[in-house]
Amino acid sequence: MTQDKLIRRVLKPVVWVLCLGPLGGLAWLAYSGGLTANPIEFLNRYLGEWALKFVIFALAITPLRGLTGWAGLTRFRRLLGLFAFFYVVLHLSSYVGLDQYFDWNAIWLDITKRTYITVGMVAAVILLALAVTSTKGMIKRIGGKNWNRLHKLVYLAAAAGCLHFFMMRKGVQLEPLMYGGAVLLLLGYRLVGYLKKRRRKSRLAVA
Amino acid sequence: MLIKSANASDVKSSEITPKSLFDARRQFLRTAAIAGVGFAAGSIAPPAFARTGRGKKLAGVQPTKWTQDSLGEDLTDYESITSYNNFYEFGTGKQDPALYAKDFQPKPWSVVVDGEVDNPGTYSYEDLIKPHKLEERVYRFRCVEAWSMVIPWVGLPLADLVKRLGPKNDAKYVAFETLNDPERMSGQRRQVLEWPYREGLRMDEAMNPLTLMAVGLYGEELPSQNGAPIRLVVPWKYGFKSIKSIVRISFTKDQPPTSWNMAGAREYGFYSNVNPGKNHPRWSQAKERRIGEFLKRPTLSFNGYEEDVAALYTGMDLNKFY
Structure with a gap:
């Protein structure tokens, strides 16, 4: 089997199923009574945390490729990014449909008046833009260079997601800081790479 | 440790989930299922609420208004x-x-x-x-x-x-x-x-x-x-x-x-x-x-x-x- 076939026929389906794992976990928690006395709050937070995790997974692909040297990893980036969007959609649905029960007035007040929801919505809108431009046709239409530029917005979405999580919690809690630290690490890796490249370029220009 | 009082089998009225609360729960599960994010929750009966860790009964508690x-x-x-x-x-x-x-x-x-x-x-x-x-x-x-x-x-x-x-x-x-x-x-x-x-x-x-x-x-x-x-x-x-x-x-x-x-x-x-x-x-x-x-x-x-x-x-x- 060629590497391409291995990725398409075996690895991708496996990763796809793994990405649905959190929903399986949720079904198990529902069955075993693990949704707490406030299942709506639990569901909201569970889905939000998984959305953020998948953003981090997608962001981890580039550094992992650099560290392992396996270029095939890039083939999974879109899949992970789309699953991040999938969990964001579920997170938003549970907020709108269960937590607020389609009280659009209250939702609008939340978006405009509560900073942490505004920040969360910014992240969601960015991921929406990235998701709809993730098809081959869209990449062609936009052009590789512009598409790359557009998809750099995921950095902003990741930061906004972390901020949203941090601001939602009362006091300074550990989990939001852990997510923030992970995103900082992944963005820092890119920054270091970028600075190295620039220095090399300027050295070449001098020579 | 499981603490059992002498008449642990007696069910007090306070232990019974009020009917309206029970109905509210059923309603929640139904709605969750309809909303499409309840997954299995809608079709599986709610878990029995475990009665672990019940504490010591307090004596001489007076009713109030x-x-x-x-x-x-x-x-x-x-x-x-x-x-x-x-x-x-x-x-x-x-x-x-x-x-x-x-x-x-x-x-x-x-x-x-x-x-x-x-x-x-x-x-x-x-x-x-x-x-x-x-x-x-x-x-x-x-x-x-x-x-x-x-x-x-x-x-x-x-x-x-x-x-x-x-x-x-x-x-x-x-x-x-x-x-x-x-x-x-x-x-x-x-x-x-x-x-x-x-x-x-x-x-x-x-x-x-x-x-x-x-x-x-x-x-x-x-x-x-x-x-x-x-x-x-x-x-x-x-x-x-x-x-x-x-x-x-x-x-x-x-x-x-x-x-x-x-x-x-x-x-x-x-x-x-x-x-x-x-x-x-x-x-x-x-x-x-x-x-x-x-x-x-x-x-x-x-x-x-x-x-x-x-x-x-x-x-x-x-x-x-x-």
């Missing part, structure tokens, strides 16, 4: 009250306190009484409680996070205790502290808040007949996750004012510092009266989710105790003194 009937609202079930807690001393997750307070031994316990008071000293829990009759009071409990419960507390009026301790004339406030013992309270190993947890009331708030020192709920000793062995209950204020596992009661001339106010003065005021018109900077306080119900209900001014307590705040701008 604050009953479930007079309130006209369903009690929150015992399982929810004891499994869904904010008690950061045992972790910040809602289920952490029930999990990590399991081995917490609240007794022996003592409370230091100091400050502007005639009878200062270190009181054992028994010495503090024994001279008083225990009462049952069914109160609404409204968390600042916009969820609420109805809880049948057992305790004694704080006013009676204060009178016995004899505050001096210049005692204007009563300050409380929670146990600070990271060995026994694992959540205190991290500085989520500046430990020990502190709370306080103005003297007239402390003397209000509604204010309760609770030592039990559902007719039994307080479970550790609910603030054993003794905690404050101030039903017209947000839940964080109702400080748990109290080891110190101080009578002070000046307004004492309080934990959440120290952590974020813009978000948590000293008074923190339940006020649907004054939103938390990060979320609305207009509505609340009663645990066990699907739709949010409007939050009542002073949590429904306006008649009893509004006079305490006449002439005060409650938007400023939130």
